[in-house]
Amino acid sequence: MTLVKLMVRRHRMLLTSWLLLMIALSGGTVSAYQSTYPTEAQRRLAVQLAQHNAATTLLYGNLPDPGTPALMFAWEIGAIATILAAIMGVLVAIALTRAAEDEGTLELVRGSGVAPPVPLRSALLVLGMVAAVLALGCAFAVGLSAGHVDAVTWPGAVAFGSVVGLTFLLAGTLAAVLAQVAPTATGARTLGFAAVGVAFAVRTLADTRHVGWLNWLTPLGLRATVRPFAQERWWVFATGLFAAAVLAWLALVLSARREYGAGLITRRDMRGTRLNIRSGFALAGRLARRQVLTWTVAVACVGTLFSAMGSGVVRQSENGDLGGFLGSQLGTGDPVAAYFAYSGTVVGMVVSSFAVLSVLTSRHDEARGLTDHVLATGARRWTPLAAQAAVTAVGSLLILTATGTLSALIAPAVIDGSDVAVHAFTYVVGQWPAMLAVTGWAALLVGLRPRVSWPAWIPLVAGGTFALLGGLLGIPQPVRDLGVFQHVPDVVSPDPDFRGLLVLIAFAGGAFLLGVFGSNRRDLTTG
Structure with a gap:
């Protein structure tokens, strides 16, 4: 006991x-x-x-x-x-x-x-x-x-x-x-x-x-x-x-x-032969490539499945017959745009899990002593964390782009409406600033307090709750706007609002810089 x-x-x-x-x-x-x-x-x-x-x-x-x-x-x-x-x-x-x-x-x-x-x-x-x-x-x-x-x-x-x-x-x-x-x-x-x-x-x-x-x-x-x-x-x-x-x-x-x-x-990722790696980013990318490929295939399948099964939901929403959880998600606007905004939010939440786990890899490498080996080559103290965060950002973009592309190819064949392919693509890829914000927040925590990693999940949990359950729980709209997943605008509307995405990008950049700065001013974590 x-x-x-x-x-x-x-x-x-x-x-x-x-x-x-x-x-x-x-x-x-x-x-x-x-x-x-x-x-x-x-x-x-x-x-x-x-x-x-x-x-x-x-x-x-x-x-x-x-x-x-x-x-x-x-x-x-x-x-x-x-x-x-x-x-x-x-x-x-x-x-x-x-x-x-x-x-x-x-x-x-x-x-x-x-x-x-x-x-x-x-x-x-x-x-x-x-x-x-x-x-x-x-x-x-x-x-x-x-x-x-x-x-x-x-x-x-x-x-x-x-x-x-x-x-x-x-x-x-x-x-x-x-x-x-x-x-x-x-x-x-x-x-x-x-x-x-x-x-x-x-x-x-x-x-x-x-x-x-x-x-x-x-x-x-x-x-x-x-x-x-x-x-x-x-x-x-x-x-x-x-x-x-x-x-x-x-x-x-x-x-x-x-x-x-x-x-x-x-x-199978350990070899006796020498591998020429010229930068911390190249090393992090090499180590993460299999993980990125696995997540890309899995998320692309889920996102494409959402697109392929959305015709009935869109039709019900157009007739005003959709209620409950999905009804609260789609609201009263354009059913096609609302449905893909909802599916894009789900995809964004899944990819956010990848982003958090990927950045926390830097913390685990530090605890296992692997970061010591990288720093022994003459790399700067902030390089491992910065490289891992950069690979996470690029990997998130690859996952979202592959998912959005497949959705844009399949959705017009099963869902009637205008600009279906555009909505299917943009509402998925448009989640990338949210991924950057999640990545920056996780990098900030790892840079300042690597032993305390659980708050890295706060943007995902809170943002997912606000986006998916905000309507059912009666959460005020200003509070729901604090989530990271519901800021993708309708790009085909007359006046799309990109301010939310710009705020997410600014937050991501600031958090990333503070995390990198913090990693330079603390001791390495072991165990």
Whole structure:
């Protein structure tokens, strides 16, 4: 238990931030579904449209009858909450396992006499504790609306919270398994996010092709199998807990079969031959090229899928029949522009994750002593951080450009309207200033206080909350404007406003310079 307390204390900010976000998301959006669909006729129309719309089925799954406000909440917000829980599970599990190992802190723990299997067992116990807190917190937050929102009951709230918590636990234990396989913590995160992507793809295949049994193979299918606020099939949780226990056991078995600091997959980025690198930027680019390529392919597929499935949403919005979460996103303006602004925001949030992780690579390299090797060649003190931030900015632009280009090629074939290709391209590539702002903020933190890295996620979390949930939560527009994702103008409008993008670029430049300046005036971080 001493090691468990140490892990919780060391990662308390990461855990607290995610838990507060998930609980606030669950409890703060329930009442909006009562006010969005106040009459039975509006509710019936919204349910019929949602059940026969390929895009909403792809995003959120199948909406069961009778489509009460509670069911619509579990359908829309439940989809977002479970995806975020899976991402949270990957990040927390890797931070507790391979990240601590790569940074050298786990070596200090093991040097004090702790047996080799104990750290991983403690990490798995922490995952279980966090899952329980997450489930109870979400259940309590949703249950407070019982009696105020139609069909919201305490048993349904407990089922909803348990789905979110168990999704986190399954993703976390799966990431713990991948942490034993991957050669580095970065590779483990990449595999973990890829697993979340596969889980989402399986869930969408199950719902769009009406192959229900596939939902049993993905943690993101728990909503469909448990059915909160409908039938609450409690026995499903037993199968989920059994799967989590099997994954935890597999992680322990694999951990005993690998060397400390290495994975079961041999590293392929280490060679005995000499490589001519003439600058810090070239070194950072060389090391990041595989990561950039992986993110480019994944994000381009997601962005193109959004474009290909948008015709139904645009048509509903044109007819004034779109409500709920997507209705709050598209508003009352041009449906085509509004839809691509929404999809561009989602793409921007995903690429922001790449930007934060990429800049934090500089922090991890410094902690592992790799920065010392670069500085030993005569490079200036600020070069590693500046080079990593520059590669992050260029990599973000490549990802956005590839995604925008594919969307612009596919969208006109499936969505009717004027300037469809222009909107599909500009609303994605226009997120680049937001990526620069996220990159600059992360570089500022690494330059000034590399040991405190969790605030690097604040622009992504806050901006995503303001952009996607601002309308449902009733957040004032001036506050929502502080987010980084909703400043891309409609370039085909008579008077596009680029001031927001200029502010983001100015902020990014200032934060980057302060971070680089700060890295010159502090000691290197080790461990």
